[in-house]
Amino acid sequence: MALLAEARQWFEQWIGAAATAVDGVAGRFMHRRSVAFDENADGSFTAHLTASRDGSLPAPLSFRLEHAALPPMLSADWKAALDRSCIEVRLQPDLVVSRLLDFPGQAADFLDGMIRAQVDRLTPWSVADAVFGWASPQPVANDRIEVAFSATSAAKVDPLIRLAKTLGCASVVVSVPAIGSDGVPLRVTLLDRKLRGLAGPNVSRLLRVGLASATAAAAACLLLNIYLGGALQSEQDDLQLRISQRRAALRLDANSDSSGLGLLAKRKQTTPSSVMVLEALSRVLPDTTYVTELRIEGPKVQVVGLTQDAPSLIRLMEQSPQFTRATFFAPTTRAANETAERFHVEADITAYFGSGS
Structure with a gap:
């Protein structure tokens, strides 16, 4: 039973890895629709399609998050646009916590651990209750680096994720604009989560069916090989026996004076x-x-x-x-x-x- 459980776990891991690879390849060649959710000052959102294959864009849609659902008057165009789309949620900078952090230049390779250790000090939330991120470090004077850090509550972002899953979106990216000490505009990504594969929801099932079919075909080929191999071996043994019997008969005929070979041999000798x-x-x-x-x-x-x-x-x-x-x-x-x-x-x-x- 343990061996069967390990085999099943390995099978599921292989399916997941193969589905991820297929989705990655599909993501390179398939058209990705991008939908922007811009947060307004009053906490509502305005959705608009940033790109369309045929150039026709539906009218912007304003909504508030109420139980992770859009208003019931969502049009067919918007339903089609949101299906398997990549949603980019752009939060208002005034509604998130932002900081400019200063670190030694040698700390660039260890920012993840150093920032996580300070989340509960920099924000009102713990690491588990916050959604946070930082922009690429910028060099400053005295061999130091500056990092633009932003965070918001996970309770604010979770309804957006549930909404995206309900609408069949492929991924959600939550970001917020920031400004460095030198006035250069930056963008901090707080969350980047994939919700479903771009190649379709049936990839894993198709891979399972394909692998099961390949396994069945391999087993059938093995059984056929065993059967045919046994039959061929039996025929080869029978043919070898007949050859041996024929050779023995030829040797007997060669030693007999009454046979043609015997007469030829005798004539050659005499x-x-x-x-x-x-x-x-x-x-x-x-x-x-x-x-x-x-x-x-x-x-x-x-x-x-x-x-x-x-x-x-x-x-x-x-x-x-x-x-x-x-x-x-x-x-x-x-x-x-x-x-x-x-x-x-x-x-x-x-x-x-x-x-x-």
Whole structure:
């Protein structure tokens, strides 16, 4: 249960961060309507639209805050203008507490803590009951800075925030004008609060639906992968078994004399090679013998040539393990103008051609 609660908390945090990011991107590209609420001296407010996309501006609207609601005669134009708008409430400087604070120049990075610690001394309210802010520090003499500080009661600002929420506004900014010691006009922001996303109220719900759909799709893909992976693995194992069986059958056929592969292997082992026969003859015949014809017919070889001692060729070939039954198949002759004898010898070829002894 704790793990589930942590996962849900993480999910909500992710939704919030994603919605904020989407709203930030939408805020850059979407048109922001700005509505100014100017406070009058009698405490009432006058609302007027500062910008419009089509250039048509509704007439200014004066109202008083009564239970955080506008008068019932609010027109359709104003309802459309206030929807998702950015309201800037500009308070009267005479109706807020304003001070010019003096600090050392090195305190510029610590103004937040230093000012908060003095709110109950500078205003009639505590930190929790006040809405306050300050302008950017201005350098003055002797390496010091001057800060324009303003504050008002939270009870005065809360009805404005509730009103903005009721009207569907996107944000509320409460500010007040101020003047520095050198007479330069300043503006102090007391409050800057975002009330809703500019991209629409359904962004979080859409993100939830999108993330849930993506999770479901990922789970479906995982299950499909497991199923298909198991089926493919089974087919691969079956194919591997069939390949192994086929290879075993081929090896068995290769070792069988009755098969084609066996007959080919046997023929290769028993049929003499012409190159091997020629090599065997070159080792047997003496250097004074010259071969002019060589015929291999089946298991027999016939050699015709010239030599100094033809009878000795029969003995030499008989001594070779590659030849047997050597004999003359034609008479040995000698021409009148030749010193060598012309011989005609044939012999049986053995099936094995190893190294001669």
